[in-house]
Amino acid sequence: MYLLIIILPLLGSISSGFFGRKIGVSGSQLITTTLVIVTTILAIIAYVEVGLNNIPVSIQLFRWVDSESLNINWAFHFDSLTVSMLLPVLIVSSLVHLYSISYMSQDPHIQRFFSYLSLFTFMMVVLVTADNFLLMFVGCEGVGVCSYLLVNFWYTRIAANQSSISALLTNRVGDCFLTIGMFAMLFAFGNINYSTVFSLAPYISENVVTLICICLLIGAMAKSSQVGLHVWLPMAISLPTPVSALIHAATMVTAGVYLLMRSSPLIEYSNTVLLLCLWIGALTTVFSSLIGLFQQDIKKVVAYSTMSQLGMMVIAVGLSSYNVALFHLINHAFYKALLFLGAGSVIHAVADNQDFRKYGGLRAFLPLTYSVMLIASLSLVAFPYMTGFYSKDLILELSYGQYYFSSTVVYFIASIGASFTTLYSIKVLYLTFLANPNGPLTYYKNAHEGDYYLTFPLMILSVFSIFFGYIAKDIYVGLGSNFFADNSIFIHPSHEILIDTEFGVATIFKLLPFIITISVSILALIVFEILPNALMGLKYTRFGYNIYLFFNQRFFIELFYNKYITGKVLSLGGKMTKLLDRGALELVGPSGLEKGLLLLGNNIAKLDSGIITSYALYILVGIVFYLSVPFVFGLDQSLIIIIIFALLSLIPNLNTNSFYRSNSNYLAKQDK
Numbered sequence: 001m002y003l004l005i006i007i008l009p010l011l012g013s014i015s016s017g018f019f020g021r022k023i024g025v026s027g028s029q030l031i032t033t034t035l036v037i038v039t040t041i042l043a044i045i046a047y048v049e050v051g052l053n054n055i056p057v058s059i060q061l062f063r064w065v066d067s068e069s070l071n072i073n074w075a076f077h078f079d080s081l082t083v084s085m086l087l088p089v090l091i092v093s094s095l096v097h098l099y100s101i102s103y104m105s106q107d108p109h110i111q112r113f114f115s116y117l118s119l120f121t122f123m124m125v126v127l128v129t130a131d132n133f134l135l136m137f138v139g140c141e142g143v144g145v146c147s148y149l150l151v152n153f154w155y156t157r158i159a160a161n162q163s164s165i166s167a168l169l170t171n172r173v174g175d176c177f178l179t180i181g182m183f184a185m186l187f188a189f190g191n192i193n194y195s196t197v198f199s200l201a202p203y204i205s206e207n208v209v210t211l212i213c214i215c216l217l218i219g220a221m222a223k224s225s226q227v228g229l230h231v232w233l234p235m236a237i238s239l240p241t242p243v244s245a246l247i248h249a250a251t252m253v254t255a256g257v258y259l260l261m262r263s264s265p266l267i268e269y270s271n272t273v274l275l276l277c278l279w280i281g282a283l284t285t286v287f288s289s290l291i292g293l294f295q296q297d298i299k300k301v302v303a304y305s306t307m308s309q310l311g312m313m314v315i316a317v318g319l320s321s322y323n324v325a326l327f328h329l330i331n332h333a334f335y336k337a338l339l340f341l342g343a344g345s346v347i348h349a350v351a352d353n354q355d356f357r358k359y360g361g362l363r364a365f366l367p368l369t370y371s372v373m374l375i376a377s378l379s380l381v382a383f384p385y386m387t388g389f390y391s392k393d394l395i396l397e398l399s400y401g402q403y404y405f406s407s408t409v410v411y412f413i414a415s416i417g418a419s420f421t422t423l424y425s426i427k428v429l430y431l432t433f434l435a436n437p438n439g440p441l442t443y444y445k446n447a448h449e450g451d452y453y454l455t456f457p458l459m460i461l462s463v464f465s466i467f468f469g470y471i472a473k474d475i476y477v478g479l480g481s482n483f484f485a486d487n488s489i490f491i492h493p494s495h496e497i498l499i500d501t502e503f504g505v506a507t508i509f510k511l512l513p514f515i516i517t518i519s520v521s522i523l524a525l526i527v528f529e530i531l532p533n534a535l536m537g538l539k540y541t542r543f544g545y546n547i548y549l550f551f552n553q554r555f556f557i558e559l560f561y562n563k564y565i566t567g568k569v570l571s572l573g574g575k576m577t578k579l580l581d582r583g584a585l586e587l588v589g590p591s592g593l594e595k596g597l598l599l600l601g602n603n604i605a606k607l608d609s610g611i612i613t614s615y616a617l618y619i620l621v622g623i624v625f626y627l628s629v630p631f632v633f634g635l636d637q638s639l640i641i642i643i644i645f646a647l648l649s650l651i652p653n654l655n656t657n658s659f660y661r662s663n664s665n666y667l668a669k670q671d672k
Helices: 003-016 020-052 080-103 110-129 133-151 158-189 194-203 206-224 241-250 252-262 272-292 298-318 322-349 369-378 388-401 406-434 441-446 452-477 499-506 505-530 531-538 543-553 554-588 592-605 612-634 637-650 656-671
Strands: 057-067 071-079
Touching: 003 020, 003 071, 003 110, 020 080, 020 110, 057 133, 057 543, 071 080, 071 110, 071 133, 080 241, 080 252, 080 322, 080 452, 110 388, 110 441, 110 505, 110 531, 133 158, 133 206, 133 241, 133 252, 133 298, 158 194, 158 206, 206 252, 206 272, 241 252, 241 298, 252 298, 252 322, 252 592, 272 298, 298 322, 298 388, 298 406, 298 612, 322 369, 322 388, 322 406, 322 452, 369 406, 369 452, 369 499, 388 406, 388 452, 388 505, 406 505, 441 637, 505 531, 531 543, 543 554, 554 592
Parallel strands: none
Antiparallel strands: 057 071
16 A cells, blocks of 8 residues: 555556557546545555554665665655655645646646646655655655656746746755765765664764754755745746646645654754754745735745745744644645635636736636635634644744744744735735726636636635644644654654743733734725725835835845856856866866877887887896886785786787798898
8 A cells, every 4th residue: 555655646647648649638637636536545544544543664665775884775664754744745736636637628738747747746755755865865856857847847938948947956956965965974874764864863973963954954945945045936936827736835845844854853953953944934934925915926926925834834843843844834735725726716717817916806706716715815824713823823832932032033023924924815815806807808708717627626625724723733733642653753852842832921922923913904904995095105106116126026136146146156167167077077087088098009009110129128128027026016926917918918919920020021121
């Protein structure tokens, strides 16, 4: 059963990719979707067996790397963290497959799309179930390649080309540091199996552990789009909307947070990295929320909200609350997938326009889509008793409950970020469904709800977005829960803060995020309904225009990268290629070796003079060398014989033909 969870998505990808013309469009849709749904059912069974009953399962297929003491197996490990990650990945993936049947029905390359989608799911499953860092790295690389293929699915669009290259190259930076971290592990621990590395972590120098964890953190920052390596995520909206739901909710962006949670036995022994996680997450949260407030593309706003929630998860990692980070990751996967698929339903209804300033009044035409997006938005802003409330507000409480200066500051920063999240959620809902119609008449003539394949995934995700947080709260973050009794997540006893937070934090600080959310929601509705002219007047002032431009252009970070970093790196790369690859390395390597051997061969060929006295000299030199080497170098006699034979093979042979040729030339001269 456990092998089927890994293999079935790959079989679906192969059947749709290589045999797509044979099985046709319907066959491709049926096979890939069915196999992913079967995999999801098996993953739910594995969740009950492994997670709820605490029975970890390990599968070793065959040996992969066997080099002296380094033994790495192609092995998979199912523990409570793994099955918890499989749940959102496979549920969202199966619903996205169903949704895509209708959404992509007019596309001419459906078989290729479903092949990429199933391959993406397979790579994420490999990443999550891997038993060592090398196999997890294979999953990371596979997810990166699949994201490139899917973002560039409509490869005739220049925007798709740019976005896919941006995603690939940004993730290369993270993967480079991840590779350095794995080499450092090999040097420090002698192996890269999870069990070996984590069991030896307490006995290794804290500086070494910090270096390794910083490399892992940078790798996670690229995958999970944290500040600095975030530029690819907002650009990756040129891809089909179902893929956005898969990348932003369940697969690509959660890989980095999973890497940090899986490495908890390492990170716990480095306070520096925990502090870095705390501040990077806080900056990402407030940074992305501010930018999202000033965007007009509906998918781009949802993308920045993804980035904001990932910052929340990294804050939870920095607080050593890995179980809370995992809980928020699963909750976020459901309501963010619902937001993206709801946005896709709106885009599908209005002729593929993504600018929500040209929507308005769509509630009457898309009542189901309005309902599901309202549910997803309420869950996103952590409205009480929705799924997001049980994890997002808990992260804020924990940051205050650590009782350190840095975590208290992070509490207020993240609360400000949460208020901006509320603002842009209200903005999207209001301008899309509640405002006066602003789009062309054709939008409203053709606007309609999608078919069963479009609406069924929305309804399923709505149920998860309302109830999952309440049902799973005690499993993941309950004070008496033994869900992680298999040590898949390790929290150092001195870093445990859940009990202090539960009983020590004042009620006002627990309620403050909710109060801010309600206040900002009311303020936003008042501004939109009663004071729209004041808002527009502010925007038309010089100050308002500059503020809007600064945030709309994403703090000019992309401009800074393109002007001062990308060009310089490209120029440096060109010079390095010219000097090293085509210069020094070629001179030492293939080109220089070829020239050196030709020169040596020509010089040796000149020794064949045809004069017998020269050959006698060569023999004499050889004998002298043979007799002197043992005394000078102390070499073994057998080694000397090998050297002599090698030299003799280089010197032209003294054969009978050359002897007769030299004598005949001498006799001919005498006759003359």
